[in-house]
Amino acid sequence: xxYSAMDKWIDEIKSMMExxxxxxxxxxxxxxxxxxxxxxxxxxxxxxxxxxxxxxGKRVLSELSKRLTLELGKGYSKSxxxxxxxxxxxxxxxxxxxxxxxxxHYIELKGISDPDARAFYENECANARWSVSxxxxxxxxxxxxxxxxSDGKPNKEKVLALTRQGAVLEKPEDILKQPYVFExxxxxxxxxxxxxxxxxxxxxxxxxxxxxxxxxxxxxxxxQRVTIGNTHYYVDLVFYNKILxxxxxxxxxxxxxxxxxxxxxxxxxxxYKNEVxxxxxxxxxxxxxxxxxxxxxxxxxxxxxxxxxxASNYVYYIPEKEQLxxxxxxLLEQEGKSEGESE
Numbered sequence: 001x002x003y004s005a006m007d008k009w010i011d012e013i014k015s016m017m018e019x020x021x022x023x024x025x026x027x028x029x030x031x032x033x034x035x036x037x038x039x040x041x042x043x044x045x046x047x048x049x050x051x052x053x054x055x056x057g058k059r060v061l062s063e064l065s066k067r068l069t070l071e072l073g074k075g076y077s078k079s080x081x082x083x084x085x086x087x088x089x090x091x092x093x094x095x096x097x098x099x100x101x102x103x104x105h106y107i108e109l110k111g112i113s114d115p116d117a118r119a120f121y122e123n124e125c126a127n128a129r130w131s132v133s134x135x136x137x138x139x140x141x142x143x144x145x146x147x148x149x150s151d152g153k154p155n156k157e158k159v160l161a162l163t164r165q166g167a168v169l170e171k172p173e174d175i176l177k178q179p180y181v182f183e184x185x186x187x188x189x190x191x192x193x194x195x196x197x198x199x200x201x202x203x204x205x206x207x208x209x210x211x212x213x214x215x216x217x218x219x220x221x222x223x224q225r226v227t228i229g230n231t232h233y234y235v236d237l238v239f240y241n242k243i244l245x246x247x248x249x250x251x252x253x254x255x256x257x258x259x260x261x262x263x264x265x266x267x268x269x270x271x272y273k274n275e276v277x278x279x280x281x282x283x284x285x286x287x288x289x290x291x292x293x294x295x296x297x298x299x300x301x302x303x304x305x306x307x308x309x310x311a312s313n314y315v316y317y318i319p320e321k322e323q324l325x326x327x328x329x330x331l332l333e334q335e336g337k338s339e340g341e342s343e
Contacts, residue, residue, distance in 0.1 A: 026099030032184045033103055036233050040088030043081060061085075065275075075183030077275050079227065086110045090118065099128040106228045108135050117144040132230065138276070179225060179232055189225065201235055202252060205331045206289075215317045216243035226271045235268055243317050247272050247284040262299065285318060289328065320323050 021327035061081050090110040112118040125135050182189040210217045220238040237250040249268050265286040272284040288299045
């Protein structure tokens, strides 16, 4: 089929729209980074003022985080406010953003104490269009130091060329997919899509089961984001128990329980304790549900509870392992019967 005038027109429109999308993404990215820099500047200047200097420390940012989250929504966790403050400290003379690096890139860069090394990684990242994971890999493998130790210009060029192999190129519009952008705009974040229908049914079943217990459970949400460092994780189910005054986090693993699952849950509990808990809340409780090759396993994590009364009382309100396991087995048996009847 010959290339018609209509085809040419369509291609011109597509090119025009792609250019517009890229420009919009870059403009949004620049505005967000510049705003976060100014917010970081404001934090530093106010921390140094007479009124707040006496309260200097975690209490200032903790109160600021709670107030901003209440009035503006997500995006103002203590960890992200620390990121903004450290960003300003690392870049006190920050110029207008170029649109080549995202906020996630700068979170990685601000952690480099050597200004020369930081400038090197920033320039290479922008020129080679490294993704955040690629930037992190280059920093972790000490690219800057290896180049300094390389003997002669040819060797330095060889090391630099190797770093550019396999780099993941980021399109400008990819910026719009970052959780930070959703928070900055105050819109609902796109949550991970459940790939398995059984996993979705299991979550709904556990949610209904806990709410039907009538022991003070309130459903907070599914796929609740936890940001640790510069990495985003998602807790499958989060409840709040108003009797215990504690969050209950549930993570579902459709494979065998592994040691790293407990470590991950412990990280979630620490996040909720430091970032989400109010002063009157007790430490959160974590539950890991796994399906091994032979059986369903439930593991409970108490997040280093120091309040013995809470530790002993929680068993009256949190379902026993056997109860949860039986509910899961019951659902799996129902699913098995349904599949058998449909065949």
